[in-house]
Amino acid sequence: MELAHVCMFCNSTHRNRGTPMEEQQRTEELLQGQLELWHHALGYIKSMALKCALDVGIPDAIARCDGAATLPDLLAATGLPPCNLSYVRRLMRVLTISGIFQQQQKQPASSGEGQQEAVYALTPASRLLVSEDGNGQGAPSFGQIPAMSLPLCRTFMTPFLGMHPWIADERAAATSLFEREHGQALWEMTRSTSINDEFNQCMTADTRLIMHAVLTLSPDVFEGVTSLVDVGGANGTAAAAIARAFPHINCTVLDLPHVIENAPAPDEAAGGNTVRFVAGDMFHHIPPAHAVLLKWILHDWNDDECIKILRQCKKAIPIRDGGGKVIIIDSVVGSNPCDNICNETQALFDLYIMFINGAEREEREWKRIFVEAGFSDYKIMPILGFRSIIELYP
Structure with missing residues (x-):
């Protein structure tokens, strides 16, 4: 006999189409498919994050900090308002995960209290985004800011x-x-x-x-x-x-x-x-x-x-x-x-x-x-x- 069950999401009755293991595999495939769709749909956010980093001058800011900068360092070097630190953290997380910057070991936060701050550094990609005014961390003669x-x-x-x-x-x-x-x-x-x-x-x-x-x-x-x-x-x-x-x-x-x-x-x-x-x-x-x-x-x-x-x-x-x-x-x-x-x-x-x-x-x-x-x-x-x-x- 074919059993029926009630879906917890829509309270509708569905027929079992296979074993519990098969149903679990299909569900995992659906979730993976949704993940991939969101990954593609939000792909333009990476482009906009890169554009923001260029407009703000984050590669130059890291270069001026001897190639390693905390979030407070970036705020100070770029002139961004300190109250926007959380926004910059989220921006840098995207740019780090996508490989534009890299995150090095954390260091004790300036505020103390046992907290640590992430330290951001340049990658081969972001070294190409240091301007002619950078301190030599990049390769200014091959700078790609205009190209990007x-x-x-x-x-x-x-x-x-x-x-x-x-x-x-x-x-x-x-x-x-x-x-x-x-x-x-x-x-x-x-x-x-x-x-x-x-x-x-x-x-x-x-x-x-x-x-x-x-x-x-x-x-x-x-x-x-x-x-x-x-x-x-x-x-x-x-x-x-x-x-x-x-x-x-x-x-x-x-x-x-x-x-x-x-x-x-x-x-x-x-x-x-x-x-x-x-x-x-x-x-x-x-x-x-x-x-x-x-x-x-x-x-x-x-x-x-x-x-x-x-x-x-x-x-x-x-x-x-x-x-x-x-x-x-x-x-x-x-x-x-x-x-x-x-x-x-x-x-x-x-x-x-x-x-x-x-x-x-x-x-x-x-x-x-x-x-x-x-x-x-x-x-x-x-x-x-x-x-x-x-x-x-x-």
Whole structure:
């Protein structure tokens, strides 16, 4: 006979669907499922906590406290009201659990009474968030504050609140999520508003770190190269790094006229090693060179646009036997199958870059573009965190 029981939560009668152990397992699965849903639903809180830490200056505050700060230290160093100590404690708990900061041993509280206070320290991540005014605990020349501030600003975040109506619209490909929200494309906005400065600062901060990594971990990428064009190279940060490391390489930066107008003087860009700046459009012409660099350019564009850019690159370089190649720095989704953080970051970035109708790509998707653009071979080196170096040969 099948028994019935009364549910203590809703006073309704349910039929037993299995043994007590099976019912217990199903209940535990339900609770685990709910936990995972809440974890995802509240994920944006981590982003907002990071933004708050940047706005308040918590990484700098910890650096000024010789790399270890209690909550009272943080309040004093940031100028936050002492009455808000409990709020800061809760903020730091989230940022510690999520790995932005670390909590060291506790020390006796200044108030005595046998209490102890947590001591917060920097991690490799938060060391990158110490500003140029920090005391050397971070690496100021590779500071990532501008790179993190841009995706967390209101202009870049609000388009995602309208993701559902956009993704349900059959005309989505014609009007980006960003354009739907702001009435103009990102590239149009960067021509005429202060967002241009924030965007350039973001790209400069990222380029300094990534080019340091490239030149440290894989300098042979530039072996045999005598001239190079950095396409979309803005103020020449990447080209300058290459010119300093390889003075024999003649480096040129190609970008749109309004970008080149604000470019630094050639000698200022490369510390005495000349970098030439040329105004132009990568869709129509790329100056001739031994190699072409595309650092974080192609993920901004759809497949057809990437093919157009790469065809111009192919025209600009010599044949493979002559050493011609295109150096691409971009994500290859799934390039580190055993690294869950890398995989999730790539997937998140793919959804993120969708707001300007860009895309992060798997190797098979890259290969299709390369073939369509007329290239014969390529090599992928996944050494840059969630990004890779791709050498593309004509």
